[in-house]
Amino acid sequence: MATTEWIYGRQVVRLALAAGARRRAVRLAATAPALRALAGHLPPGLERSVVASDALDRLTGSREHQGVALEVPPYPYADEGAALDGDLVVVLDQVSDPRNLGAVARSALAAGVTALVVPRHRAAHVTPAAVKASAGTLEHLGVAQVANVARFLQEAKRAAFWVYGASGEGDVAYTGLDLGDRVVLVFGAEGRGLRPLVARTCDALAAVPMRPPVESLNVSVAAALFLYEVVRQRGGRTAAAGAAVDAAAAGQAGAARDLLP
Numbered sequence: 001m002a003t004t005e006w007i008y009g010r011q012v013v014r015l016a017l018a019a020g021a022r023r024r025a026v027r028l029a030a031t032a033p034a035l036r037a038l039a040g041h042l043p044p045g046l047e048r049s050v051v052a053s054d055a056l057d058r059l060t061g062s063r064e065h066q067g068v069a070l071e072v073p074p075y076p077y078a079d080e081g082a083a084l085d086g087d088l089v090v091v092l093d094q095v096s097d098p099r100n101l102g103a104v105a106r107s108a109l110a111a112g113v114t115a116l117v118v119p120r121h122r123a124a125h126v127t128p129a130a131v132k133a134s135a136g137t138l139e140h141l142g143v144a145q146v147a148n149v150a151r152f153l154q155e156a157k158r159a160a161f162w163v164y165g166a167s168g169e170g171d172v173a174y175t176g177l178d179l180g181d182r183v184v185l186v187f188g189a190e191g192r193g194l195r196p197l198v199a200r201t202c203d204a205l206a207a208v209p210m211r212p213p214v215e216s217l218n219v220s221v222a223a224a225l226f227l228y229e230v231v232r233q234r235g236g237r238t239a240a241a242g243a244a245v246d247a248a249a250a251g252q253a254g255a256a257r258d259l260l261p
Helices: 010-016 032-037 053-060 098-111 128-133 149-158 196-201 219-233 239-258
Strands: 005-008 027-030 047-050 068-072 088-093 115-119 143-146 162-166 183-188 204-207
Touching (some): 005 010, 005 053, 005 128, 010 128, 088 098, 088 149, 088 219, 098 128, 143 149, 149 196, 162 219, 183 196
Parallel strands (some): 088 183, 115 143, 162 183
16 A cells, blocks of 8 residues: 555645645655745745656656645545534545545535545545545545445434435425534435435435436536535525635635646
């Protein structure tokens, strides 16, 4: 098993080096222009080296590195029990695409989610590709792995959470849910949706209204809609969501700068 891995992208590196990141950087590899662009974000004492872009291609296995990669320890998954310490949790039921995991994490952190939960098996995990898709937000969001999703949802109910699943077969629109209390939102796999047992464990299933011939949305889009309905119902900006939204806005600005010539 690898003892370290390389995450990549300028915004990813900025967030991975920011206060509160879940893992500590080992060293940085960057092209000269990227190193200059990141100069104000690099902590003193961080080992760094200047490399060519094609060397980063080989190091990261991707051409989306934007000239920079950061060596970090493996992602430290959160404790399953600690996932229920807050009041807003997202569960992904066998979502297999790491890019979807990353995109959901980005919306989750911005909306004030306290934990993201994924199955230990047959699901996307926190990989460098997922971190890149999250624009680095996975470095600041606790992700827990569970052996059994339905059992975790039962534990959430015992902890006074309402559990709502996203499903095209839901009897109510997502805007009709009462999301003011402790809530777990559950989203299913690409194409298959929620597994039957997971769906039955939910207190209610809710749908996103769609016009034909559209039958479904990408899981990250559906998650963003549900999450911002939570934010809306809780007054637009809860304390946690407000801080997270501000951080996400700063991240979006940084990502936009990365696109400038």
